[in-house]
Amino acid sequence: EAQVTQNPRYLITVTGKKLTVTCSQNMNHEYMSWYRQDPGLGLRQIYYSMNVEVTDKGDVPEGYKVSRKEKRNFPLILESPSPNQTSLYFCASSPSGRGVTDEQFFGPGTRLTVL
Amino acid sequence: SQKIEQNSEALNIQEGKTATLTCNYTNYSPAYLQWYRQDPGRGPVFLLLIRENEKEKRKERLKVTFDTTLKQSLFHITASQPADSATYLCALVPISGNTGKLIFGQGTTLQVKP
Numbered sequence: 637e638a639q640v641t642q643n644p645r646y647l648i649t650v651t652g653k654k655l656t657v658t659c660s661q662n663m664n665h666e667y668m669s670w671y672r673q674d675p676g677l678g679l680r681q682i683y684y685s686m687n688v689e690v691t692d693k694g695d696v697p698e699g700y701k702v703s704r705k706e707k708r709n710f711p712l713i714l715e716s717p718s719p720n721q722t723s724l725y726f727c728a729s730s731p732s733g734r735g736v737t738d739e740q741f742f743g744p745g746t747r748l749t750v751l
Numbered sequence: 752s753q754k755i756e757q758n759s760e761a762l763n764i765q766e767g768k769t770a771t772l773t774c775n776y777t778n779y780s781p782a783y784l785q786w787y788r789q790d791p792g793r794g795p796v797f798l799l800l801i802r803e804n805e806k807e808k809r810k811e812r813l814k815v816t817f818d819t820t821l822k823q824s825l826f827h828i829t830a831s832q833p834a835d836s837a838t839y840l841c842a843l844v845p846i847s848g849n850t851g852k853l854i855f856g857q858g859t860t861l862q863v864k865p
Contacts (some may be wrong), residue, residue, distance in 0.1 A: 676857070678856065679840065684851045736851065
């Protein structure tokens with residue numbers, strides 16, 4: 637089944653403890669992106685990647701890192717999580733190497749709580 | 752400042768009627784505009800994409816219009832059904848030279864009553 641998967645789906649952690657949220661797609665898509673969703677603020681883009689080894693900042697990149705070493709994987713790294721990073725995180729992918737000029741497929745989400 | 756605005760109030764309509772949702776933007780010249788559906792606790796699902804040089808796009812019961820003069824997109828669901836109840840998000844690609852960025856509106860919740 638064509639899909640975007642994220643792990644873990646739920647995570648409760650403490651301030652300062654490094655964590656990684658994995659994202660993988662099996663559709664051979666060029667473009668991948670991370671978003672966070674918060675009540676009253678909507679979906680905001682964190683980072684995106686147009687292709688392997690190419691990443692760029694979205695609107696809210698502070699406190700996050702990403703890497704794109706392989707086409708299928710796009711992990712989101714929080715080196716030192718803080719409570720303001722408590723949020724619902726979505727990974728997404730799109731076929732086009734020209735970004736979101738095509739349909740975007742979203743993963744199921746990761747609910748992160750930082751205490 | 753740059754803004755995307757969708758009606759924050761829920762839209763309640765009767766089954767069978769046409770639902771019309773609005774997306775207004777300020778200080779953007781978007782190359783593309785997209786519409787998504789989101790159900791509670793789930794990821795958004797892509798519905799339609801419209802380009803800056805297109806006025807209208809249709810897919811089954813869905814229709815999107817894009818008016819770059821009014822800086823507005825309208826999203827229509829004809830013959831609405833209770834299963835259409837969800838939150839609908841508009842999103843725009845703000846700059847034609849950088850199509851990696853995507854900016855979302857906050858969404859409008861649609862409730863279709865039987």
